[in-house]
Amino acid sequence: MLYVVGIGPGNEDYFTKEAENALNSTDLIVCYTGYKKYVERFDKEIYVSGMTKELERVEYALNEAENKDVALVSNGDATIYGLASLAYELNEKNLHNVTIKVLSGLTSASVCSSILGAPLNHDFAVVSLSNLLTPLETILKRINCAVESDMVLAIYNPLGKKRKEPFLKTVEIISNYSKDRNIDYIVGIVKNAGRNDSEYKITTINNLVNNLDEFMQYIDMSTTLVIGNSNTKIIDGMMITPRGYMSKYE
Template sequence: MAGKIYVVGLGPGSEMEMTCEAQEALRRAEVIVGYHTYLRLIPGYLKGKEVFGSGMRQEIVRCRRALELAASGRTVAVVSSGDPGVYGMAGLVLELIAQQGPEVEVEVVAGVPALSFCAARLGAPLMHDFAVISLSDLLTPWELILRRIEAAAAADFVIVIYNPRSSKRQRHLLEAREQILRHRSPQTPVGLVRAAGRPAEEVSICTLEGLEPEQVDMQTTLIVGNSQTFVWKGRMITPRGYRLPS
């Protein structure tokens, strides 16, 4: 009899930010599959479990192993940071089943996505329409990413940027900033949250013009305000449009 796969969102990083549903799915699992870095965030849930971990760019390997285990009747948890349906593992698990099988039960367990957690740390920057764009070009051509940034900037969306900079992508953030500056004031607020929900967490706000790429790495999430976003007492606020009493 086929088993089951839980695709579990761990949230930003600590157990406090995990949902009760995510914690219960990890308890039910016989096997936990994930990226080594994410597995290190949940040591208490690995005790007494079979664990299959792998490194960066091994997502397909992990998902196939999870499917093999579930097909043999095991209950498996595939873990993602944040929410598994936001740049996470849920889509890949379902794609592989749709294309290749086997027919196993899959339950996607939502987690707190980085954009929500980071927005809370910064104040209320996502109170109006926003777009989320990853600057990683491993799976998406850079020219397409730039077109999406251009479209979001021109439409005055607040822009959440994932994967803004890595050791191999030194200029991508600079090019993205220049694209946004074509449509935004240099004084547009930009929020930076690094290592969200972890011991080394850092939160800061700068301007679009003053954004220094050296401040940013792969653990950083950026939130670029729209034309109405302002900073008050260290908090980013994007007005929803309410008519406030005078």
Template structure:
């Protein structure tokens, strides 16, 4: 077993979800972990969203995008040396973020620091609230990034949830280089749902540059979709009202509304 901690008692790694962006949507537990930490590590965009009083007079390590493995390894190494470290994730560390990778690295390399996952509001929570109530029935989340997952599996999953009428949240819909997956996704859903099915596109939820578009499956590609967007496709019962998307739970059939 490789030694990482140079004889010190190992410390703690907090994997902290800071939510969608605005400080208002951070939990008390996340703020407390950042306050407790001696070292704060994260991707620059997310670090910049943390209120400065939580980071001042601390070691702050800003990491590049795409360097997730390095970032997690560095966090574990510093925590193993005896420090309290906060690894910052936008959204929820447990949803398409760093929680899993931290555990995978800890397991493969026998790190012995304590690891605590602090949940945060994921895009699925914050974008849904900005759109009205689109997720109110069974839903699925699918990432279109084929960097770590073969497209065949992504397509299989899209077909399954499209056919079974799940409200579907599309993560990582598009990047500069990766533009065709969202086109294909729309085609798959059109095989199972009406062209007028409501679609919401939320970019940079709760941040200064937030953009919200309410559109349809038919017209969704006429709207700007970026790396920071989450796309929510309604189910067969979803409708729009006052620029909101509402998916009924089924009360109307059972109660007089």
């Protein structure tokens, strides 16, 4: 049996009871090297491997799961940019015939929304700027469509040390809508969401463009950005997207 377990940001506070129970009762935990620290407390055998070793890691987990209970750990939600789909794909391709059960976890968009206030309190899109597995053209079309239709937008993996183009083009798209519509979109920036060193800034797209170098120093691969819709506002220093109750009922 293979449990693909989303653990949220990693801190114990964000584990669901279901994930906690699965890791307590498994024979083996398989995870990315960087997340080992989040699962050591379960005192189980742990197999780790590094970035870009996803295929190898999932294949190892499936092999082991043929005759024991294995927990394949994903950061956030196991199905949202996580390893769940790859587990299903390799299980079929390599004829493991393993039963797979996926356990949901808190994805970064959800954690960041709570940290920033409530920016995701209306229709939203989640887009990753990593163009390692997705063509940049597809990514930018999604960014464009999200802003065009006034959805709130959560952006994962915004900026790598050698990967600046997707970020710069995304900022350009949002900035162009901002000028056309005369709306200075509110931008929430959360680093290491839900971890011990979690921090955030709330700014606007104009301010980001005017201080681009400074923000590009700050934003990294462990940052999530949240771009507000046309109704998003600041209340008491927090980023809030109204659901519409007050304008409807008052």
